[in-house]
Amino acid sequence: MMMNERKAIDLAQGWELMQKGITKLKNILEGLSEPQFSSEDYMMIYTTVYNMCMQKPPHDYSQQLYDKSRESFKEYVTSMVLPSLREKHDEFMLRELVKRWANHKVMIRWFSKSFYFLDFYFIPRKSLPSLNQVGLTCFRKLVYQELNAKVRDAVISLGEQIDRVLLKNVLDIFIEIGMGEIDYYENDFEAAMLKDTAVYYSRKASNWIIDDSYPDYLLKECLKREKDRVSHYLHSSSKPKLLEVGIPFVMLTQFSKMLLNNEDSGCHALLRDDKVEDLSSMFRICSEIHQGLDPMSSIFKQHVTAEGIALVKQAEEAASNKKVFMRKVIELHDKYLAYVNDCFQNHILFHKALMEAFEVFCNKGVAGSSSAELFATFCDNILKRGGIEKLSDEAIEETLEKVVKLLAYIGDKDLFAEFYRKKLARRLLFNKSANDDHESSMLTKLKQQYGSQFTSKMERMVTDLTLASENHTSFEEYLSNDPNANPGIDLTVTVLTTGFWPSYNYFDLNLPAEMIKCVEVFRDFYQTKTKHRKLTWIYSMGTSNLIGKFEPKTMELIVTTYQASALLLFNSSDRLSYSEIITQLNLTDDDVVRLLHSLSCAKYKILNKEPSMKTISSTDHFEFNSNFTKKMRRIKIPLPPVEEKKKVIEDVDKDRRYAIDALIVRIMKSQKVLGHQKLVTKCVEQLGGTFKPDVKYIKERIEDLIARDYLERDKDNPNIFWYLA
Template sequence: MTMNERKTIDLEQGWEFMQKGITKLKNILEGLPEPQFSSEDYMMLYTTIYNMCTQKPPHDYSQQLYDKYRESFEEYITSTVLPSLREKHDEFMLRELVKRWANHKVMVRWLSRFFHYLDRYFIARRSLPPLNEVGLTCFRELVYQELHAKVKDAVISLIDQEREGEQIDRALLKNVLDIFVEIGMGQMDYYENDFEAAMLKDTAAYYSRKATNWIEEDSCPDYMLKAEECLKREKDRVAHYLHSSSEPKLLEKVQHELLSVNANQLLEKEHSGCHALLRDDKVEDLSRMFRLFCKIPRGLDPVSSIFKQHVTAEGTALVKQAEDAASNKKADKKDVVGMQEQVFVRKVIELHDKYLAYVNDCFQNHTLFHKALKEAFEVFCNKGVAGSSSAELLATFCDNILKKGGSEKLSDEAIEETLEKVVKLLAYISDKDLFAEFYRKKLARRLLFDKSANDDHERSILTKLKQQCGGQFTSKMEGMVTDLTLARENQTSFEEYLSNNPNANPGIDLTVTVLTTGFWPSYKSFDLNLPAEMIKCVEVFRDFYQTKTKHRKLTWIYSLGTCNLIGKFDPKTMELVVTTYQASALLLFNSSDRLSYSEIMTQLNLTDDDVIRLLHSLSCAKYKILNKEPATKNISSTDYFEFNTKFTDKMRRIKIPLPPVDEKKKVIEDVDKDRRYAIDASIVRIMKSRKVLGHQQLVMECVEQLGRMFKPDFKAIKKRIEDLITRDYLERDKDNPNMFRYLA
């Protein structure tokens, strides 16, 4: 039959036919014996709706069918679903709800198919909620609204049972909580407001109760184990039945109650808190502490501050130990202070190794702990021991490692590793310039007196220092090492020159080390009247040097020279290894048997200090080459000296040491002078770029600029500013004396 001849279906009769299909569907859902829908059944139902919606007005029943669609759900829920839920409680009610929700979804799926034509045209045209949504909304408004509070309580009660160790049906909870999510139809509001908020509140209360007991009863490590276990279980809970979006909120609650609330009490527990764990090297517990506290806001602050206190205390104890040892040594009048300080530096290195490993391993390399370690070391590394600054101690320590016959017998690898560590410590020292100066002085001695054990190590530490402190820090030292290589080449060509010019023979074996003035520490020169034999040497070398270069001036530094003399004593002839000063003094006795203090002084042209050291080394020390009248232990200006012909010793060759001058004062003066220049330069640099600047600002920028090499003293900066004003580099502002202006 054609379209226009189609028989009009009226509402009553059409709906009655639909009603049969809906009843059949309900029976299937209720589990009553009904045959399944065949495709014919389905097509009939679908077509009926299609026809009723496409008849000419007034027989287009789309609106009425849309309403009836909703009513069929409401009727079913009211008559069947709600009564079955109201009579059940707790877990049984949850099971029934899960079953009813599953059925409801099936029903929505089928009915939406029957009424599909509505969705396609009617609803789209009128912007009405689609069928699927209408079906779900019915359940939400009738079932969910009535029951969600009871459901929430039942679920939370099961979660608490599980926390107490009971077995519960996790799959059931997962299904129930899915309802809270699905009922939102793409929004999480229902899950969050009707379930999650209460669950989080309950969680907080639960762990707050637990924490109150545990913090009283448990040691810090036990408490942390429990906390870690709880967090693991809550994560597991999310994985099994809570929505994944709950994880961060849930863990935050647990962390807050177990850790934040009790942080101080936990970390400061007397016999087991953070201090105790550090004291007893409980690496695993400390790692756990880091893992737990890094998760809470500012949680690591107290841990790192305890770490800093602990390291500072350990370091300060080492300083005190070294101080005590040094003052005992002073009482014994033995000069073993050097050894003591070696031990001290060694111990500081060990301390650093130990706690750096803590920072890397327990505290996962976290910047907060690197900072704590640095600040702790800065505290005690700048204290110094027994009147020696740390800068000097470190320089001496390096010297002992690098010089021949130093106190430490180490393999090459061990030396490299130790030097690496010393340079790390240097980072904590505020007076790096002082270290540099002491180091340079000692390096000079190693190089000039052939005391350096190994060139490679010398260069290697300079590379390390350069990386740590920058190029200008090491440029002079690198120059010194290079100078020695050049000096050796120079000596070789001098020896060739001598063999080619027989007239130029100095009569003595002569080795000259030529150095570049700018690289080396400053030494006194031109102070000694040389014996004739030596003057000849100087002239020969000068002639040779003229052949190589015309533009360089040689300055002789006798204070660093050495000589080997033959001493003809009555018992036997011996070789004496002495300094150039000592040699010059001894050679005077070839032409006089007896000389007074003042005669020696005049003939050598030296100062009192030099003469006293010199004569003391030859007449009052271990080897008495000269006899002194009167035979006292001290040299005075009225003494007389004569050659001791009776002198002898079991060795054929002896070295007569000249007591070293205390260089410390000179080093400190030199560094102070350099600092004045550095501060001046820094102030001028800053003012040149800023033109006008307040006092406070200028001082701060100056400290900032110079901090890499030394900590400038505020008073010193102030003094330099005054000085620059008098020298017309800056001027004070007329109206504001705290403002400075740069004068170009």
């Protein structure tokens, strides 16, 4: 039995059916009276397309249907869409475009749905553009390319005068026409819009400059306007560009002179006049702009630097100002740190500006005193009993906290540590600390901020004093248990550990007989505790209480060991020459001049000098002033301290040399081989937290290590070093 084959649908017959559907679609799109498509309508067209594509050659009409679909798009756009758009202008043209674009997308969806089999079967097999792409390309080539400039100009010129929904719909066409890319939006619309925006704000800026006022509210309105434009109808990618060419164009070009540098209302003026609210407002505006905070933070840095340098200059001009310099620096930092935290919302740019400003003038030093010395002296005045800073316990803690933070700006932190250690030693040894808790608190603050290595020696000094106190108690017990071990006078010895304390000049002073017995007794006691440690006596740090029997009355004299040794010479001699005194004491000329000056030329003249001039000479003679008298029963005769600044700097330089040598060896030991520049860079980076090393000095240390066979140069490249194990 034979089956009847289905009769093939020819192209004319099939397309006539398709054409009826297309005509109906056009009538619907044009608003003519036409019933909507039913499911049966779609199914009939779909089935016909399917059959025409699945027929055997030569009746497979897939390519013909594809071509006719493309022609249908073109014919409709040419005959209906373009004429309707060409006859309209401005807002009417925009509304017509939105309508025609929406209709065109409906047509694309209809073809994609009705001719689905083409998209599913024929188009992928032939690697052809989909019907959706064909429809979009047709509109882009015939409508968009002809009208995009006209549309762009209409949008820019009418802008805020028409409703935002229409604007958004129009601009969506620029985006959708790119089929997933925003190139058409950027090139055909955005570029011109940004240029127009810049011109618009340029005109506004000119008016603001003429008015010579600070248009805070105007700038806020402009920023709000641009943000609204982006949120309501512009593409989100336009926001940073808009803010960069719009408000920044005003602020950072034409308007920057008035906004930032105007004598009466610019950033300089606001800082000068402490206009906190205006500064906050300016910051908020500039923060909305790409790189808008850069010039403002730069001005802030210049202003703070200038104020700091002015403080340095004031301190240079008057000695009294030097004493309050640190207090003023703290007040300056408090003021502008509050600006950074409040006005500038804790922004990192302004923290950096504040840091760089303080680094400039905090490292200048004042009247021959380095910043490291000034910081250490300021701390000493706070922590020692009778210092010039009279503060409550709470205020002391707060001030010390601020000093530690300010230390971050100083390059030579190791120099500060050495000055601080020297002054701490004097406070500890002479019982000058006002409060032990504050001393410990300061060391804790320094340790937390700069590490345990920074404070290790200082902490051991404090521990040493505790051990020394226990040692003194043991000595008193030793004396009470052995009647033969009586030194003859009251004796207190503070035993310190070498290495923790600052180095002191040691001289083998010829002690008076009264003191020799004391030394011998304590030495015998100390040998009962340990036989492996050697005592070195630092007489320059000692004090003595003497009874002076003057004819008017007897007085107690508080003097140094050097002064006491000199005065006790007059128990056995009425008159002594300078040369006799220096010979008997075995001290240097400088020390003898200082102590004789303090006893014969200063406030308390315990000795009479011949001739009676205010300076000490090697030809002078001295006698005990038996007529000396004062109202007090007890007086302290100060001995001017030796200028230790040079010694401190020398000690720090020596420590730096050791630190650089050790670091270079440590780096090279781990790397084995390293280039010159990398080695220097690593040294600068790793030492930067303690001090800023001179690159030339690092090179000198490298040369010295080469000479000592720790390193060697590469034979082929002298700028490469090898570590020698």
